[in-house]
Amino acid sequence: GKLEFLGRVDFQLKVRGYRVELGEVEAGLGACEGVREAVVVAREDVPGDKRLVGYVVAKAGHTLDSTALRSELKGRLPEYMVPSALVVLEALPLNANGKVDRKALPEPEQLEGDARGFTAPRTPTEQQLASIWSELLGAKQVGLGDSFFELGGHSLLATQAISRIRQTFQVELPLRALFEDAVLERLAARIDLAVHAGSGVRMPPLVPVARTNALPLSFAQQRLWFLDQLEPGGTSYNIPTAVRLSGELDVGALRRTFGELVRRHESLRTTFRALSGSPVQVVAPASEVPLTWVDLSGEADGEARAQALAEEEVRRPFDLERGPLFRVTLIRLSDVEHVLLLSVHHIVSDGWSRGVLVREVASLYGAYSTGQPSPLPELAVQYADYAAWQRDWLRGEVLEAQLAYWKRQLGGAPHALELPTDRPRPAVQTFRGSSCSVTMPLSLRDALWALSREEGATPFMTLLAAWQVLLSRYSGQDDISVGTPIAGRNRTELEGLIGFFINTLVLRTHVAGDATFRQVLRQVREVALGAYAHQEVPFEKLVEELKPERDMSRSSLFQVMFSLQNAPLPVAQLPTGLRLQPVDAEGDTAKFELSLDMGDRGQGLSASLEYNTDLFDAATAQRILKHFSVLLEGIAARPDARVLDLPMLGEAERQRVLVEWNDTDVALPAEQGIAERFAAQARLTPDALAVVAPGEEALTYGALETQANQLAHHLRSQGVGPEVLVGVCLERTPRLLVALLGILKAGGAYVPLDPSYPADRLALMVSESRMSLLLTQQSLEGTVEAPGLPRYLLDAEAPARAGLPKDAPVRTAS
Structure with a gap:
């Protein structure tokens, strides 16, 4: 075997969001040509910008070149593990114990501009683009050779980058452009070409509309309003947020905070009513927000009661016409511990909005509790302005061009994903649900992220491809459509609004059994980029235009959802000492049959599976997550394997299925066979x-x-006994069992000949087996071509057998 020393466990750290083992980097660097010794450290010479720096000593007679070293190292390690700078030393500094003195290693002369070839942006376009990336990615310096995704970018940040490029340069670039030209220098050149070609912004400006006329609903809002008309009082579209407040709380400042929050965001004081048969938005004047106060400080089971109240709040319905559609409850556990329950209807909010809400509450409370005014700038537009803008823009040729893509992409897709369920499907779709979760190790996340970078894909694309592979394996189908939410905020004006912007994309993948996972991932990447480029079509409009087969027992176009949370709720520590920590609030609904929600939580890769409890048991949902974890491990280890060859069973389950369940040995009497x-x-x-x-x-x-x-007596008279084979070509009737059992009682063995087989195959079976007799029936005469083989017609000869003995012949074989 081969033992490779990677270094001490305490030399593990996170750099730019990736877990890095310094020993592994040192081992890779030490294996490079001409390197005698190597040490790697993480330096933070620029505050907040931690980078890897490698120090090397050359072997005797060798000269080291940092550019060549870096190139060789890229072939050994993932990009994020390659040091930002390489420093060649004559010898490594040692301490009194003879060990490397890491603190004495010199500061590299140009940390950013060393081996990775850092070149500062030169043109105005490059400089402005670098500024956009720096703001979005939190990078202190962005050079011409930097890649957006290697700096930590993902699909959501890419969308924000494109919207900022649109606003800054007044050009329209597709999201695909950032994936195809992820390096800053190439993307800047592409922007310049677009500017010179006159690829100006085609979208109309988003501006405030007058509040004197009826305010229309957005397409997404109209669908939820219609669903509420069909089933008033449903809770499937409640969005709960629970925040734990630790520290001294100023309740007056908190009340003022929510008053300002509702004043800023019209959506939080909006209701909906029908006007001449069509729904309209009604924005109420700003007023004080009712805050429900619950004091549990004197109760021994306060924490449990608070959890129960949170679960009750999730199940409380909203009245879309009467409102309010935003509720606030404050639970007091002690003088320094409170839980804030926020509940809002999806028609005026979405997942992104939760983050906006928590951040603004933190900012406003931090100011009000210290006697300061609001630090937040006024919003340029409101959600009602967006709804009117969407209705005005997304029509005619613009809508038709977008719809044409989706008609091509989803045309001919299967009506449904046929997953095996634990119970029969109800005739009408239900929404009762539950969830289970698992956390996968950091090492798996790192390996999957590295695979994503290799393929020019995002982690979302890699995880979606894996999920679709699992669904294909479960269903036995190779045409898999999965729904996924997209933020829908591809304009900078929308990023700070609370409202219902989220849209749903249908991503369809063909999972061929002989395809490797890499091939599936590349297909998913193309499908996702195409969907991103046509994301403006509301899902509701897509259903209306595609007119899928109506089925009250299932959702239209897809039944399974996938999402990757790139924008987790923030944890805020206020100057007053109050800490805001989001808390998970469990619901008991499920919008789809299965919804897999994944996220990078720092401790590992989290996966939460929401499932419809009228279809699946909890044990089944947990087993799906286990299978998915094993599948991801297999993908990380062997991305070039065929998807059908990737594992899904863990060792314990594999042992149970292949060994324990097949351990069916039963002790039988030694002298008794089937006939006896x-x-x-x-x-x-x-x-x-x-x-x-x-x-x-x-x-x-x-x-x-x-x-x-x-x-059996008749067959004995024809010489049938031990070692004699008898062919059986009969239809599947009780007569077939008489034949098989009779042959065994005579001591012979039977050769089944299926009448549906081709004549050539049947003739070959007769010839190869060298049978002595053929049992068949009148209707199948001539089916088996075997000249010279004796035949016995079981049905025609039945009367002749009636006079034979009814007892079994004496056994002649054991």
Whole structure:
């Protein structure tokens, strides 16, 4: 075997969001040509910008070049593990114990501009683009050779980058452009070309509209309003947020905070009513927000009661016409511990909005509790302005061009994903649900993220591809459509609003069994980029135009959802000492059959599976997550394997399925075979039905035993006994069992010949087996071509067998 020393466990750290083992980097660097010694450290010479720096000493007679070293190292390690700077030393500094003195290693002369070839942006376009990336990615410096995704970018940040490029340069670039030209220098050149070509912004400006006329609903809002009309009082679209407040709380400042929050965001004071048969938004004047106060500080089970109240709040319905559609409850656990329950209807909010809400509450409370005014700038537009803008823009040629893509992409897709369920599907779709979760190790996340970078894909694309592979394996289908939410905020003006912007994309992938995972991932990447480029079509409009087969038992176009949370709720520590920590609030609904929500939580890769409890048991949902974890491990280890060859069973389950469940040995009497055991049963229950078939006479155990014995006596007279093979070509009737049992009682063995097989195959089977006799029936005469082979027509000769003995012949073989 081979033992490789990677270094001490305490030399593990996170750099730019990735877990890095310094020993592993040192081992890779030390294996490079001409390197005698290597040490790697993480330096933070610029505050907040931690980078890897490698120090090397050359072997005697060798000269080291940092550019060549870096190139060689890229072939050994993922990009994020390659040091930002390489420093060549004559010798490594040592301490008194003879060990490397890491603190004495010199500061590199140009940390950013060393081996990775950092070049500062030169043109105005490059400089402005670098500024956009720096703001979005939190990078202190962005050079011409930097890649957006290697700096920590993902699909959501890419969307924000494109919207900022649109606003800054007044050009329209597709999201695909950032994936195709992820390096700053190339993307800047592409922007310049677009500017010179006159690829100006085609979208109309988003501006405030007058509040004197009726305010229309957005397409997404209209769908939820319609669903509420069909089923008033439903809670499937409640969005709960629970925040734990630790520290001294100023309740007056908190009340003022929510008053300002509702004043800033019209959506939080909006209701909906029908006007001449069509729904409209009604924005109420700003007023004080009712804050429900619950004091549990004197109760021993306060924490449990608070959890119960949170679960009750999730199940409280909203009235879309009367409102309010935003509720606030404050639970006091002690002088320094409170839980804030926020509940809002999806028609005026979404997942992104939760983050906006928590951040603004933190900012406003921090100011008000210290006597300061609001630090937040006024919003340029409101959600009602967006709804009117969407209605005005997304129509005519613009809408038709977007719809044409989706009609091509989803045309001919299967009606449904046929997953095996634990119970029959209800005739009308239900929404009762539950969830289970698992956290996968950091090492798995790192490996999957590295695979994503290799393929120019995002982690979302890699995880979605894996999920679709699992769904294909579960369903036995190779055409898999999955829904996924997209933020829908591809304009900078929308990033700070609370409202219902989220849209749903249908991502369809063909999972061929002989395809490797890399091939599936590349297909998913193309499908996702195409969907991103046509994300403006509201899902509601897509259903309306595609007119999928109506099925009240399932959701339209897809039944399974996937999402990757790139924007987790923030944890805020206020100057007053108050800490805001989001708390998970469990619900008991499920919008789809299965919804997999994943996220990078720092401790590992989290996966939460929401499932419809009318279809699936909790054990099944947990097993799906276990299978998915094993599948991801297999993908990380062997991305070039065929998807059908990737594992899904863990060791314990594999042992149970392949070994324990197949351990069916039963001790039987040594001198009893099938014929003797059947005879014993016939003596016990002679009048019980043994075999029935449509349109045929049923046989009892006694009758079947008698007929088989009589046939056995006849076969004995024809020389059938041990080592003699008898062909059987019969239809599937009770007569077939008489033949098989009779042959065994005669001591022979049977060769089944399926009448549906091709004649050539049947003739080959007869020839290869060297059978001595063929049992068949009148309707199948001529089916088996075997000149010279004796034939016995079981149905035609039945009267002749009636006079033969009814007892079994004496056994001649053991």
